[in-house]
Amino acid sequence: MLGKTILLIVGGGIAAFKSLELVRELRRAGASVTPVLTEAGARFVTPLSLAALTEAKVRLSLWDLEDDTENGASMGHIQLSRSADLIVVCPATADLMARAATGQANDLASTLLLATDTPVLMVPAMNVRMWLHPATQRNIARLRADGLKVMEPDDGEMACGEFGPGRLPQVPAIMATIAAHFGPKRLSGKTAIVTAGPTHEAIDPVRFLGNRSSGKQGFAIAAALAEQGASVTLVAGPVALATPEGVRRIDVTSARDMAVAVAAALPADIAVMVAAVADWHVEAAGQKLKKSAAGPPVLTLIENPDILALTGHAPNRPRLVIGFAAETGDLLANAKVKLAKKGADWMIANNVSEGVFGTDANHVYFVTAAGTEDWGAGSKADIAERLATRIANAL
Secondary structure, three states: OOOOEEEEEEOOOHHHHHHHHHHHHHHHOOOEEEEEEOOOHHHOOOHHHHHHHHOOOOEOOHHHHHHOEEOOEEOOHHHHHOOOOEEEEEEEOHHHHHHHHOOOOOOHHHHHHHHOOOOEEEEEOOOHHHHHOHHHHHHHHHHHHOOOEEOOOEEEEOOOOOEEEEEOOOHHHHHHHHHHHHOOOOOOOOEEEEEEOEOOEEOOOOOEEOOOOOOHHHHHHHHHHHHOOOEEEEEEOOOOOOOOOOOEEEEOOOHHHHHHHHHHHOOOOEEEEOOEOOOEEOOOOOOOOOOOOOOOOOOOOEEOOOHHHHHHOOOOOOOEEEEEEEEOOOHHHHHHHHHHHHOOOEEEEEEHHHOOOOOOEEEEEEEEOOEEEEEEEEEHHHHHHHHHHHHHHHO
16 A cells, blocks of 8 residues: 555544544555545544544535645645545445435535546445445445445444444454555456356246345355456346446356356356255246146256356366355255365355345355365455455465
8 A cells, every 4th residue: 555545535423433543554554545524524533633643634625625725736626536546435324325326416525426536445334224224235236336345344233232234344354455455466367257146947937946045145256356356257147236346247047047158158267156056947837837626736856957066077177166055954064075076176165044145244164175164254245355365375
């Protein structure tokens, strides 16, 4: 971060006081910080505190910039919004993210976010119910689709007494994310295939066999690999998630569709098979099956192609093949068997009886022929970044 300029927008919320610690760490790492304090943020930290720590003028209002000159030129909102190497919004409140997602420009912070062509990092902090609200999640998906980076909040006790996701990430985690943005793209020149989500196996034109996979973990891994510079092909089952920035997406429905798409994407350096692929399909009826006096129809299950095994044993096998073992019992034993049987190099094991489908968190184990590591519980985004780092180290 040496010599980099960070435009820091401090939103309103009790977590705003941590922005002061972030400023200290950024300055210690060699970055300069230009502070912007929202009206709500000024209720929690003072302009004097920010000015003292940044050794820079604190911008408070869109109208203050008229008399703000540097080298004789007016530092208007357009120039200010593009004068930094990175814009960090910390804390990013539900209101700030909502206004950014909808393109509003009714104060200095929102105007800067709309006028900039500089990369933006949102560091959210809010009440757990606000974070989990569908409107907030829609706004986050929109921001990510627009190319903004939104960190996952920490779990824990809130200032309001409630518990859950919504706490501001710890400053070391924020610093690591900023450092990764400026750091070398360690997977540049490498290609990766990631599968994500469920598959749907048609029974008739309106019914299917499927599972509860949300696709969130696979999409997070695709995003993390792309951030490391890899050229990523994401083969996605039927999920309603925004495509990560810089990722090539192929949508499929069935396991057979997914197998064809993965084979077509080879050769590659990396394959991360996260999708919860259905093991069986049936010969689908041409018309909707109806109830009858003869009772329910008999469904004859036909085994689907084993995409992980086909990839692990392919003649043009990727240098690194990683599978996911979602189990409801004997987790590590089943993961080790799967590792050897499928021809994978690594296996990420998680217990799906714990209700992780559809959530933003996971508890995984990293399994190789050499042993097992308990990575503990964490957000799916954090797990994705840890895995991407491990892949970069290996290659």
